Amino acid sequence: MSKTVPVISGDAMFWAYDVALGVLFIEAARVWGETPTDQRPSWWAELEQDLRTHALAGSSFAVLFDDYGVEQKQQLLNCALEAARRIETRGGVARDEVSTWPELEESATSFLRGAHHIDAAPLVELAEALSDLAAGTLPPAPAERHWYFGTSEGRILQGG
Numbered sequence: 799m800s801k802t803v804p805v806i807s808g809d810a811m812f813w814a815y816d817v818a819l820g821v822l823f824i825e826a827a828r829v830w831g832e833t834p835t836d837q838r839p840s841w842w843a844e845l846e847q848d849l850r851t852h853a854l855a856g857s858s859f860a861v862l863f864d865d866y867g868v869e870q871k872q873q874l875l876n877c878a879l880e881a882a883r884r885i886e887t888r889g890g891v892a893r894d895e896v897s898t899w900p901e902l903e904e905s906a907t908s909f910l911r912g913a914h915h916i917d918a919a920p921l922v923e924l925a926e927a928l929s930d931l932a933a934g935t936l937p938p939a940p941a942e943r944h945w946y947f948g949t950s951e952g953r954i955l956q957g958g
Contacts, residue, residue: 801817802814802815802946802956803852803859803861804861805863805928805931806860806861806862806864807863808864808934810931810938811944812939812944812945812947813945813946814924814927814946815920815948817909817911817913817948818916818921819852819853819861819924820853821916822878822882822921822924822948823852823878824849824853824899825882825885825891826874826880826881827846827849827850829880830842830849830873830877839869841869841870844870845870845873845874849877850901854901854902854903874928875929875932878928879925879926881921881925882921882922882925885918885922886918886921886922888918889918890915890916890918890921891916891918892915893907893910893913893914893915896909919952920948920952923952923953924947927947927953939955940955943956943957944957
């Protein structure tokens, strides 16, 4: 069974597949890292570290949007959406690419849980769900159930 990460904003939440969230956040940290040094706010390093930590920690702890200020949250979302766009342009992420990522201390096979390729569509959908959750526009899941984003099947419902 895949591991899940709770993504929470206020009283709303969804679950994310930790591999998809990790891939998205590593790419988002790279997007964020392209910001010219003189344009980086004082909290820049903290946000970049948070993205990398969440990417590598997997299902070890939740993504809590309420822990971020308005500007930090907006930058995180902007970077995640841009990361998804870039991944979509590349047609997804292959194990060969992941194996070259210096952020990973483990092998690409372990990080991707044996997958050879992560399709772009679930990552794009996950980035959009992050944005919708933070904006309060993510449609609620049916009673007693939760959305689950980032799976190879796309958005699914858990529970029930």
